[in-house]
Amino acid sequence: MHQAVSSHDGNLFIERTPLSAIASQFGTPCYVYSKSAISDNFLAYQNALAEKEHLICYAVKANSNIAVLQTLAKLGAGFDIVSVGELERVLRAGGDPAKVVFSGVAKTASDMRRALELGIHCFNVESEAELELLNDTAASCGLSAAVSLRVNPDVDAQTHPYISTGLKENKFGIDINLASQVYQRAAQMSHINVVGVDCHIGSQLVDIAPFVAALERLLVLVDQLAELDIPLQHIDIGGGLGVRYQDEQPPSPHHYMAAILPLLKGRSETLVLEPGRSITANAGVMLTQVQYLKSNGDKNFAIVDAAMNDMIRPALYQAWMDIQTVAANGAEAALYDVVGPVCETGDFLAKDRSLSICAGDYLCLMSAGAYGFVMSSNYNSRPRAPEIMVDGDQVHLVRRRETIEDLISGEHLLPSAEG
Numbered sequence: 001m002h003q004a005v006s007s008h009d010g011n012l013f014i015e016r017t018p019l020s021a022i023a024s025q026f027g028t029p030c031y032v033y034s035k036s037a038i039s040d041n042f043l044a045y046q047n048a049l050a051e052k053e054h055l056i057c058y059a060v061k062a063n064s065n066i067a068v069l070q071t072l073a074k075l076g077a078g079f080d081i082v083s084v085g086e087l088e089r090v091l092r093a094g095g096d097p098a099k100v101v102f103s104g105v106a107k108t109a110s111d112m113r114r115a116l117e118l119g120i121h122c123f124n125v126e127s128e129a130e131l132e133l134l135n136d137t138a139a140s141c142g143l144s145a146a147v148s149l150r151v152n153p154d155v156d157a158q159t160h161p162y163i164s165t166g167l168k169e170n171k172f173g174i175d176i177n178l179a180s181q182v183y184q185r186a187a188q189m190s191h192i193n194v195v196g197v198d199c200h201i202g203s204q205l206v207d208i209a210p211f212v213a214a215l216e217r218l219l220v221l222v223d224q225l226a227e228l229d230i231p232l233q234h235i236d237i238g239g240g241l242g243v244r245y246q247d248e249q250p251p252s253p254h255h256y257m258a259a260i261l262p263l264l265k266g267r268s269e270t271l272v273l274e275p276g277r278s279i280t281a282n283a284g285v286m287l288t289q290v291q292y293l294k295s296n297g298d299k300n301f302a303i304v305d306a307a308m309n310d311m312i313r314p315a316l317y318q319a320w321m322d323i324q325t326v327a328a329n330g331a332e333a334a335l336y337d338v339v340g341p342v343c344e345t346g347d348f349l350a351k352d353r354s355l356s357i358c359a360g361d362y363l364c365l366m367s368a369g370a371y372g373f374v375m376s377s378n379y380n381s382r383p384r385a386p387e388i389m390v391d392g393d394q395v396h397l398v399r400r401r402e403t404i405e406d407l408i409s410g411e412h413l414l415p416s417a418e419g
């Protein structure tokens with residue numbers, strides 16, 4: 001996948017812009033994305049699927065900034081959403097609702113109504129109870145809901161337990177062994193139009209074998225359904241490939257599709273994919289500034305101005321993310337834990353890293369374009385960071401830094417007791 005950042009004489013650049021210039025102009029912490037890297041990563045999937053009827057639905061949850069969605073919408077992307085908030089972002093960005101698939105285990109009737117009104121491509125339904133509510137909701141709107149059942153193929157994705165979703169013990173989807181019965185019920189419902197099947201077995205997969213195993217199981221089901229006179233129009237194989245954070249060697253979309261497409265040879269179903277991380281992770285970074293250097297005995301800390309509220313992946317998943325100095329400064333290298341200002345021991349970005357740094361230096365957290373800003377919060381009443389999109393020689397602020405006023409704008413004092 002396209003790595004947005006390059007190094008020249010120890011100075012880091014995104015496209016042709018030095019990251020140090022962005023850090024000084026916009027302040028830190030901040031997120032910076034490369035438009036061309038996002039586009040290239042999307043086009044890699046599109047090119048790999050040139051020979052097959054397909055719909056690539058970018059998983060909005062990975063990075064939902066409307067400028068990112070706009071970039072992808074212009075390339076013809078569809079979108080995989082998990083909330084009405086994401087749906088409204090897609091619309092704002094110029095995305096086509098007819099290319100939207102709606103995932104998620106807990107859609108409410110009001111979510112369903114909005115998506116029905118807009119005529120989305122399909123609902124990825126995760127339980128029989130959801131199917132019933134969707135049928136009733138569609139009936140009350142006088143509409144019909146296009147449905148794909150998310151089945152759980154019981155495949156071990158061999159990724160972090162928090163982002164592994166395709167095992168029987170996970171909350172997601174319908175047991176593949178029970179799916180045929182649920183399809184038969186769905187086919188009889190007055191306001192349900194059965195159109196597809198889908199699964200999502202996990203994220204940050206760097207091995208193709210679990211994807212292949214899941215698709216093989218789906219195809220057995222699809223053929224059984226055809227015999228029951230329930231033909232499907234699409235097969236959705238869920239999220240995309242993992243990315244390189246450290247030394248992982250993820251396959252390219254081309255290699256991934258070279259393993260998948262032979263299984264679909266001669267079949268008419270459209271292939272749907274929901275990649276998120278592999279489109280945006282390596283297209284973005286987070287910049288932060290060293291505030292203080294501190295030693296406790298033989299442990300060195302670099303205390304930076306970004307915290308777990310800005311980037312939670314290391315704290316939440318023990319994720320290893322690369323961190324580099326933005327500009328060479330000639331300082332002596334030492335081992336540091338890079339930690340933030342939040343009052344929690346879990347507030348770290350990186351541990352035991354060799355860095356040549358002084359207070360005031362900018363650091364770049366690599367591969368932070370997916371599951372970065374979107375998972376940020378205001379914990380410790382920290383305003384959220386700005387997002388910047390670099391496009392060739394242009395640098396655009398695509399979300400401004402929050403202000404203290406933003407932090408409290410929805411809150412109210414209690415009426416005063418004196419009246």
Ligand code: LLP
Binds near residue numbers: 062238278371
């Ligand atoms: N489709 C569904 C139904 C999903 O649940 C997900 C991700 C995707 C697609 C996109 O998967 P991707 O192509 O990005 O692997 N916050 C975690 C990752 C959570 C992924 C959740 N589902 C992290 O930072 O690693």
